[in-house]
Each structure stands twice: as structure tokens, then as C-alpha cells.
Amino acid sequence: MSDAPEGLRRTAPRADNQDPALFGQTPWQTVGPFFHYGLPWKGGADLVGASGIGARPDLFPAEHDVLHLAPPRGPVTGEVVALVGTVFDGEGKPVPDAMIEIWGANAAGRYHGEADTRTGIPLDPGFIGFGRAAVDARGGFRFLTLRPGRVPLAPGDDRRQAPHLAVGVFGRGLIKRLATRLYFADSEGNGDDPVLALVPEARRRTLLAPRIAEEPPTYRFDIVLCGDGETVFFDL
């Protein structure tokens, strides 16, 4: 069906999103500086409770806070841990307009979501394992989540990975997400983790978060985007 009069429809090819000759991966673009009212929601950084951490309600008027709190999800099973850190730029200055995402398995080592088909390992109905936090004005973030269980390397490959979280870094000046991983420095399994083994030994420490406090166990994971002590980022 056409709404344009006969003979007036444009038929010349256009090099745009709908051009079959250009079909392929959509290019990345930065989140820019103004994502705070569109991406991080209150509670996005609390994967285990009902606190509102993760959002930046100070950056836009309250009447425009349409994302609000995520709905309550019920109790979780496992050990609650806190993950804290600061994002730094190439001059060692905190980055105040970055955003962090984490993705982790539940305490039993199962991923929530349809792609983990290992039905013999229990899901935790109260725990999804995805979190999102806008950093604060000093570049800091804080997540509350569960210490993840160990997961197999890949479908059909039962070598076990050490407990870890996938971490994505976004922000103004970051054209593409930077992907890294948080490992727990005091955890079992780091010594023979197949992913850590691919990281040059001198740089592995950037992925190993030290335990810096208790109640709950708190791990520090600073992220250096550029330069001295640069965090290891992955080509996934």
C-alpha cells in the first residue's frame, strides 16, 4: 500500500540505514554526557536489596524521574558483597560522567536468562545478576550483589572459570563500551582461570579486586581508562 500519489514516490537508492548494500553491524556511538535520566534507574546498582543506589537524581528535576525504582524481586540466596571503585582518565583524574554495568552468575553458578540452559543448577528467583550504576561526581560507584559461583568456560567446555563479573564501562568520551572483568583477589580459582591466563601477567592485577572491608565483604575495583596502570580491556 502506498500513501503517495502515483508517480511521486521516490525510487532513487539512498545510502542510509535501509540500504541493503550497507547492511551490517550498527556502529557504536558514545552515550554522551546526558544519559542519566535515560539509562540508570534507582536501585540499578543494588542487585540484592531495595536501596536506590545506582542513579543520579541530582542531575535532573524530580518530576522527570520517570524510570524510578525497579520493582521488588524478593529474597536472594548467597553471600552479599559490595563492589566499589573509581573511574580514572589518562591524567589520573576521576571521570564524573561514566556508567558501569555488571553481569554475573548467581551464587550457585547459573546465569539468569534463557541462554544458560543448564537446568540442573538452580536459578535464584530473587536474583537477576545484571546491574547498572552511573558514577557519582567524584567518579565513584558502588554495587551490592552476590558473590558469583564458578561457571564453566563455554558450552561444551567444562573447564571452570574463577568467580568473576563481566563489567562494561560507558561514558562521555567513550565511543564504544570498554569490556573488562572483576575477579576477587582472595578467591579460589584465579590461578588457573582460562581468561586470566590470556592476560599478560604484569597486567593481571588490574582485574583482581582486593578485599578492603567487611560486613559486607567489600572489594575495590578501580578502572583506569588510559595510561599508567591502565585496566585490561577485552576484545570480546
Added chain:
Amino acid sequence: MSDATPRPRGEPGQPPSLFPPYRSTVLRSPREPLVRIPPTLTELTGPAGTWDALMGPAIADLTRHGRGPGVALGQRIVVTGRVLDEDARPVPDTVVEIWQANAAGRYIHRGDQWNAPLDPNFTGTGRVVTDGGGRYRFTTIRPGAYPWGNHRNAWRPAHIHLSLLGPAFATRLVTQLYFPDDPLIEIDPIANAVPMPYRNRLVARFDIDVTEPNHALGYVFDLVLRGRDATPWEA
């Protein structure tokens, strides 16, 4: 599960992290090479099927989602399309989040203080989940261009920010939609981080068949996520 596995790297349409004309990339992009890893179960999984529990309900009509009593000012538009993999197969159950400036080119964000009016009836954020055919649809207003501090007399072309999160951590995508025939695109450092001809993938197409009579102009914008990759781990 193999459907979510990323393809080999080196996609020519992807921009670099370091693109000096966009000045703030210079101190915020890694200098060390990325460490290449085959996808593990971690990267092949993602929080699909959990969106309502994770983020709350959908917001598909941005023209009625301000906090004033009325309707947003500006040219009303429909933005719709499909989320596909690299084999052009639909990707259902992917959350599409958008945010944008108002018709005058102003964000409600406190960090945006240039001299253009705010619209009390327009917040500028939305979020929907793709259906079984990978389709999404928003009703919003056409955003205005706005100035920024990258260089003297710098203006961003009119754009809508889009964020996609689907069945796999590896296929995460954040991008921007531009409008056809916008003369600012070719002089915009952020758009120009993407080499031609791939930059044109970011330009939506006006479509009279998507346009709603007496209501809204229609634009089509498909999003293509990374597809399959046969690269295995070596045992």
C-alpha cells in the same frame, strides 16, 4: 545459544575508541591493545526475559510522558524498526532504551545549560522490548540540534541515543540515530568516528508508509547486532 556468539573481530564499520577530533576520547581511551578472548558462557548470556522485573514497565510514547499535563511541543514522529543479527534474523526480547533532547535541542539534564527552552511536557526517555519479530516502536518528537564545547561553533546534529541489551553481554550496543539530509552530520566529530560508507547506517529513513495520517512522520531505523562466531576455545 550459538546464535548469540559474536563473529570474528575487525568489523570495518565500528569506530575506534581513540578519535582525536572528538577531544574527550584522548584521555579516555585505552592505549594498550585489547586482550582478545573467545566468548565464554559469561559473554554468551544476558538478562533476557527479565526486563520488567529488572527495569520496570515500558515507556513507548515520549510525547505524553513529561510531568506537565499536556503534550510535548515539536514535530511528532514515529521511530520504528527491527533488531537483527548479522544474518538478518530478528532478535526478540531485547530492551531498547532511548533518550534525547527536546524539539529545541535541550535536555532536561542539569548539565545542559545552554539558552534553549525546556518543555515541561517532555522528558525525553523511553524503553520498550522487541517483539517476536525483533520489532520496536516509539512515538516521540524530532529533537533539535544543540551546541557543545568540542571546538568553536560545534553543533551536534539532531540525534536520538539508543541503547540495546539483549540475550548476550557480548552483543550490547549503544548508538545514535541521525536524520536524513542533516548538514551537521558530515562535520560532526562523533558521527565521523565511523568511517564512510558505514556512517550512513546511522541515518534513519523517512518512510511515508510508516507515517501516520494527521498524526506523525515516520522514520525507520534497523539495528544490527553482532552475529555468530565459530571461534572455539582451544582445549
